[in-house]
Amino acid sequence: MLTERQLLILETIVQDYADAGHPVGSKVLESQLPVHVSSATIRNEMATLEKMGFLLKEHSSSGRIPSLKGYRYYVDNLVKPSAIDPQLVDNVRKALDNQFFKIDQLVASSAKILSQMTNYTAITFKPATKQVRLQGFKIMPMGNQQVMVMLITSDGEVESQLFNLPRQISGEELEAMVRIINDQIVGLPLDEVVDKLRESVPVLVHYIRQPSGFLSIFGGILNKAVDDQFYVGGKLNLLDFVEDGNIEQIKALYSLIDRSADITNLVATQDHQQTIHVKLGNEMADRSLLNYSLISATYDVAQHGQGLIAILGPTNMPYSKIIALLEVFRDELAHKMLDYYDFYD
Known part of the structure; x- marks a missing residue:
């Protein structure tokens, strides 16, 4: 347990070292402490704090600087936010x-x-983003069987990624797939979307030859949004x-x-x-x-x-x-x- 005087000395050394960046000596402390203490008494207290591991000496004739233990004690017990300006x-x-x-x-x-x-x-x-929900889902044809999948989340984020579709998929099938996702997926929290999509795979398989590949890309976009x-x-x-x-x-x-x-x-x-x-x-x-x-x-x-x-x-x-x-x-x-x-x- 530190005495009140030791607490004052440790607090002042931490603050002085932050301001000046060099070791603090007893003469400086004598002029700064709110109570009158002789330089010799301060040196003795500093030596005690050093033995306790709260202070360090850079060399034999220098003043003291805080140790990591000293900083930890200061942060846990002494630090007070500056007055709000x-x-x-x-x-x-x-x-x-x-x-x-x-x-x-x-x-x-x-x-x-x-x-x-x-x-x-x-x-x-x-x-x-745990409470963020999937607010919108769109597929935009880009030509050559390439589409852009876009996800809109309830916090205003938009994530997108290009995706190559099998040539057998027609425009009508693509629209049907979008309807299924909008009916069953949109509105869910992001962390539930991929699980719900997996439940929908038996339906989606009619429209995508490799639904697992689609799920992987869909999941990748969601991870980007959730991370x-x-x-x-x-x-x-x-x-x-x-x-x-x-x-x-x-x-x-x-x-x-x-x-x-x-x-x-x-x-x-x-x-x-x-x-x-x-x-x-x-x-x-x-x-x-x-x-x-x-x-x-x-x-x-x-x-x-x-x-x-x-x-x-x-x-x-x-x-x-x-x-x-x-x-x-x-x-x-x-x-x-x-x-x-x-x-x-």
Whole structure:
């Protein structure tokens, strides 16, 4: 259990190191602590915190910096969001004050805005699509037995793919197949569509020689619509915090930001009951992120599901400021999305 004085010292060192980027000494702390404590007493407390694993010394005569254990304690017990600045709220609203014709445009723009406001890397996920339904199905003849299959979902997304039909299929048969799908499939939640199509195969087999091939393509389009879609802003900002001369880390980070599966896994353990979540470098599977932290926040868009926004930056980032920004941003983003759905629904 840390004493009140030790808590003050740890909190001040974390905040000073975020602001200045170099070790913090006892003389600096003496002038900053809200209670009068001698420099010698502060040095003793710093030594105790170092023995407990909360602080580190870069070399024998330097001040202290927080350890990952120190950051974890600070994040779990001490950090408080900065006071909400009305100007910050106004800036976020103005940044989001554009007309968006697709949710994806809004989510992509949010990643770019967040990265510009922080100079870190931003990741934004669109709301989960479990309640999204298949709203429309069309087949457009393209000539030479080629058709374009189009799916329209209830959140305004349109997915399409070209498909080659057997030459034996006539226009009447194609129309009959479209009617069957519209009668039995349209209106269902996306995660039920393929199962329902499989039930309809005995009927569809009269119109398609290889219904399993059609199901495969139909399923592929649906997977594209259902998959978590995310956007990354400020990818190269990650490289600003690479250890000097660490070529291997640079290579690993370049590889990370180009692999969608790794980005998804990075935020996969987000607890959606905990609206703000901080993950430190040693808690992330990718070792190239050892001196980075991920701060993520969920945002709720009513019946349209939950999305997520996240900031990936150096471990010594100003947590209070970033958490305050994410709290403001998620609220404004959710309002913007609700306005979008209200307008297009």
